[in-house]
Amino acid sequence: MEKIIAGEPQARSADIxxxxxxxxxxxxxxxxxxxxxxxxxxxxxxxxxxxxxxxxYGLNWYGKRRARQLALTPSLGTLRPCPEESVDWDMTQNLMIEGDNLEVLKLLQKSYSGKVKLIYIDPPYNTGKDFVYSDNYRDNLQNYLESTGQTDSSNSGTFSSNSETSGRFHTYWLNMILPRLYLARSLLRKDGTIMISIDDTEVAHVRLIMDDIFGPENFIAEIVWEGANKNDARQIGICHEYVIVYAKNRESLQRDWGLDKEGVQPVLQEVKRLRGLHGTDYCAASEDLAGWFRANKAKPAFANRRFRNIDARGAYKEDDPTAPGGRKFELRNPRTGQVIPLRQNRGWSFDQERFDRLVGDGRITFVTETSVMVRRYLHETDKLTPPSVFYQPARSASERLNRMMGAQIFDYPKDESILGKFIQMATDDDPNAIVMDFFAGSGTTGHAALERNSLDNGNRRYVLVQLPEPLDSKKSHQRAATDYCDELRRPRSIAELTKERLRRAAQKIKDENPEYTGDLGFRVFKLDTSNIRAWNSKPDNLEGALRAALNHVESGRTEEDILYELLLKLGLDLCVPIETRTIAARAVHAVGAGSLIACLDEAISSDEVEPLGAGIADWHDILDPAGESTVVFRDSAFGDDVAKTNLTAILEQRGLGNVRSL
Ligand SMILES: C[S@@+](CC[C@H](N)C(=O)[O-])C[C@H]1O[C@@H](n2cnc3c(N)ncnc32)[C@H](O)[C@@H]1O
Known part of the structure; x- marks a missing residue:
């Protein structure tokens, strides 16, 4: 039984x-x-x-090479599970990770590289007032723990804004964003997209950096998002910001992106419901649909009220088949051969061949033998090509968030309805896609993904990362948020607001749609140093190495902590099912249908080795995983080397050759 030692792939995050x-x-x-x-x-x-x-040609600044290097150094940390702060831990596939996103992005590389369909981020814009997290090149994980007050240090709580007078104003911000974008790219699927919200301060730099990392050939658009109302302008009142859109590989992207026309989805859902209710009684279904439109006059869905008839295909409207610029020819009724007269200055919207097909399909209504209407179905006309300008007043998103949270706790959240549109654009071809936001703030992207799923019955998963950025009651604009955290009896940090928003957004969807059965939960993980001492001590840290040799597991860490670290470092999904069985009075866990089997008990005596080994091998036979399994024990659990050797031999005999200890 070989020990997994520091430096081995199983002990570290991805080695890029x-x-x-x-x-x-x-x-x-x-x-x-x-x-x-x-x-x-x-x-x-x-x-x-x-x-x-x-x-x-290109953008250069002091520290660029070092910042790029930073993306390449593996993380010495882990993500510790927090079921008690999660919602529906056992079933959910959504993730909310608390921690510095640089470390987290590194840790996610093995499990999620090439798997994320859409990354939307809204980083600090570097306005001189928003804080920019400053990475520490020597030991970023320690820096993170110190600055978030998780270890004793004089640095505790030192978060500062990047002031314009700093002399390195753009440099600091660029050094912060560059390694994160590198790591983001490698998480994206081949047909993945990244969207970055930004304003005038850094937009020019973001375009150049993105050209550097993603290649100019993968640029898709610079969306203008109108709606910001800044009243401090001297010359021109800037009322927009940008969303920069790049593909990982434009060639692999879905060809046509589409957006629902306003108010279409609720109608389609109602039609589905009515068809379920009335079956093939389309008259009754159409009557109910007309009534539904009357009851929803104030809603955007009302704009589609002409689609009030239902047949076997769906909701349709009877439409004029002529248009001013249409084709002028003698259209004939295929049944009678009679010419159908055309009104002056109009032309047909189809040729004779297509018309004949539409008649055959029952999609043409003959008002008289020489007067026709065409059935146009809502689900066929419900998409438009996304524009490059979006308009949504910033205030409405804030007001909705305040109402949902019951207090004004987060300044300038993004609008979840617009993010929902971005999600639709970039993931319409795969409603099971992973959507990620590693500057999550109040969690708008998670909320938008849930809403999008509830609209189109998708199963998109969200992965959010948010720093537990401390909130300070001495700052007047943060007082409401600190009071809020106090009321929740939670630490004063932005990550607490994110989690509470996700809980409330899920509840809102459930309240509005009690029949909805989609995934509304999330698993919480928190960034921390590795659970295994030997894995997180640096080569020059003699004291750490000596302590690690005595006891491998950090004190205060649970079996679940270790299990999830193994899973992460083996490259398994953080939501992969874990099954636990008692074998020879010991808890044994099978992760990902047996690709990892772990018994992390603290003491295994010599006479327990045989039943334990045989039981594990039997269970492995039943699980029958596709690839090779890794079996892991605690090194310190064995009284002597004989027990270890015997257990390894039993497992090897039964085909389990990869037996390791921690
Ligand atoms: C502009 S806000 C995002 C707002 C979000 N789009 C919303 O609608 O609520 C940026 C967020 O990124 C977080 N952040 C900054 N640096 C970070 C880092 N290194 N790791 C994780 N989160 C970070 C900040 O705490 C802040 O909440």
Whole structure:
């Protein structure tokens, strides 16, 4: 039974450099000598496409290289599960992760690389007033714990804004955003999209950085979002911001993006309900639909009231089949051969062939033998190509959030109805997609994903990351939020507001739609140092290494903590099912249908080894996982090496060759 030691893949987050080297090696094996890249050799297959001049096109600033490097260093942390703060822990697939997003993005690489369909972020805009988290290049995890007050330190609670007079105003912000965008790219699926909210302060830089990381060929649009009302302008009152949209690979993107026309979804849902209620009695269903429109005069759905008839295909309206610019020809009734007269200055919206097909399909109503109407179905005309300008007054989102939370606790939340549209645009071809936001703030993206699911019965999963940014009651604009946290009896931090918003958004959806059975829960995880001492001590940390040799598991850590760390570092989904059985009076966990089997009991005696090994092997046979299983025990659980060796031998005999200890 070999110990999983620091530096091994199972003990660390993804090693991006090693992955890159593997990929390069697969393409150009000749450029590798003794494991290192020989640039002189690599240059040859690249022909004249190597630019070695000092003056290059692009954005440069002090620290860019270091910031890029930061994305490549593995994290020494883990994500600890918090079922008690979660909603519907056992069933949900949604994630709310508390922590600095740089560390979290690193930790998620193994499990979620190439899996996320849409990343929407709304980072601090660098207005000089919003705070910009400052990474510490030496030990970012420790820096995170200190600045969020989770360890004793004089730094506790030191969050500051990036003032315009700092001299490195843009540099700080660029150094913060660059490594996060690198890591975000690798989480995206090949057909994934990233959308970044930003304003004039950094928009030019974001475009250039995104060209750098994603490639200009993957630029999709610079959306203008009108609705901000800033009254402090001297020359021009800026009333918009931007959403920068890039594809991971534009070639792989769904060709046509669509957006629901206003108020269409509620009608489609009502039609579905009425068809369920009345079956093929379309008259009764149509009558009820007309009544439903009358009862919803004040709602956007009312704009679709002409679609008040229902047949086997859905809701339709009888429409004029002519238009001013249409085709002028002698259209004939295919049944009688009679010419159907055309009104002056109009033309037909179809040719004879298509008309004949529509008649055959029962989609043409003959008002008389020579006068026709065409049935147009709501579900066929319900999409429009997304525009590059969106309008939504910022105030309405704030007011809705205040109402839902019962207090004004978060300044400038994004509008969940617009984020819902972005989600529809980018995930319509896969309603089971993962949607991520690693600057979650009040959790608007999570709320929008839930709403979108409730509209189209999708199963999108959200993954949110939010720093437990401390709230300060001495700052007048944060007092309501600190009082709110006090009332909840929770620590004063923005992450607490995020979780409460997600709970309330789920409740709101349930209240408005009691029949809804979609996933409204979320699992909470929190960033922390690794549970295994030996895994988080740095090579130069002698004291840490000595302590780690004595007892491997950090004190205060639970079996679940260790289990989820293993899962994360093996690259399994954080929502993968975990089954627990008692075998030889010991709790044994099977993760992901047996790809990981762990018994983390603190003491396993020699005479327990045999029944335990046989029981685990029997269970493994039943689970019959697709790939090789890893079986893990606590190293300190065994009284002596004999017990360890025997257990390993029993498992090996039964085909479980990968047996490790912590
Ligand atoms: C502009 S707000 C996002 C608002 C959000 N879109 C909404 O509608 O509520 C940016 C958020 O990112 C968070 N944040 C800043 N730096 C972070 C970091 N390093 N890791 C995680 N969250 C961070 C801030 O605490 C803030 O809540």
């Amino acid at each position: 450099i090693a992955d890159n080297l593997e990929r390069l090696k697969a393409l150009f094996p000749e450029a590798f000598t003794e494991g290192k890249v020989d640039f002189a050799v690599l240059r040859q297959p690249l022909g004249d496409n190597v630019d070695e001049s000092d003056e290059k």
